[in-house]
Amino acid sequence: MHNPKIFIRGAGSQAKVILEILEVLKQECAGIFDDNPDIKEVLGYPVLGRWDPSMISEDARMILAVGSNMIRKKMAETMGCEWISAVHPSANISTRCTIDPGTVIMAGVSINTCATIGSHAIINTNASVDHDCRVGDFVHISPNAALAGHVTVGEGTHIGIGSSIKQGVKIGKWSVIGAGTVVIRDVPDNVVVVGNPGRILKNNV
Structure with a gap:
């Protein structure tokens, strides 16, 4: 059975917590998107740069790791992704x-x-x-x-x-x-x- 790749947007503290949840669940994160070019990795997972939908497959799943409620709303409404909890x-x-x-x-x-x-x-x-x-x-x-x-x-x-x-x-x-x-x-x-x-x-x- 094919498991779709999981990506995270946001490379701050929320990402660390979510990454560890995925690890406990034995679900691998394929990469993280973040607007800050100085962040290259989080807990050993690669930061792929700014959000670019062309870098993920159609069956990929996303999680937002952003503390601001308003920014999460704006991202969720504009990214057009399949989301997982x-x-x-x-x-x-x-x-x-x-x-x-x-x-x-x-x-x-x-x-x-x-x-x-x-x-x-x-x-x-x-x-x-x-x-x-x-x-x-x-x-x-x-x-x-x-x-x-x-x-x-x-x-x-x-x-x-x-x-x-x-x-x-x-x-x-x-x-x-x-x-x-x-x-x-x-x-x-x-x-x-x-x-x-x-x-x-x-x-x-």
């Missing part, structure tokens, strides 16, 4: 959840029953997504963040490290939840929320 085998993921293509799930993550995770999201180390949550496309849930049941997170929002989201809360699109924030009420689009309890610090536009 990378899920660390230590993650505890319900068989009744759904994960869309392009999403990366790091070590120690828990995703409970009937949760849905959109495309090109990052669920980072030891984060917890409980039952019936809805996590949108291009979301980043940082390490040790915890979402209780029935939480909704809109497209492009960043949930900061160690933050806690109360059950049933709805968080809008392209907002930022600061590190350690405790969110106990709904959050609109395009705001920055900090503190315990969380309060809107400023607009994020």
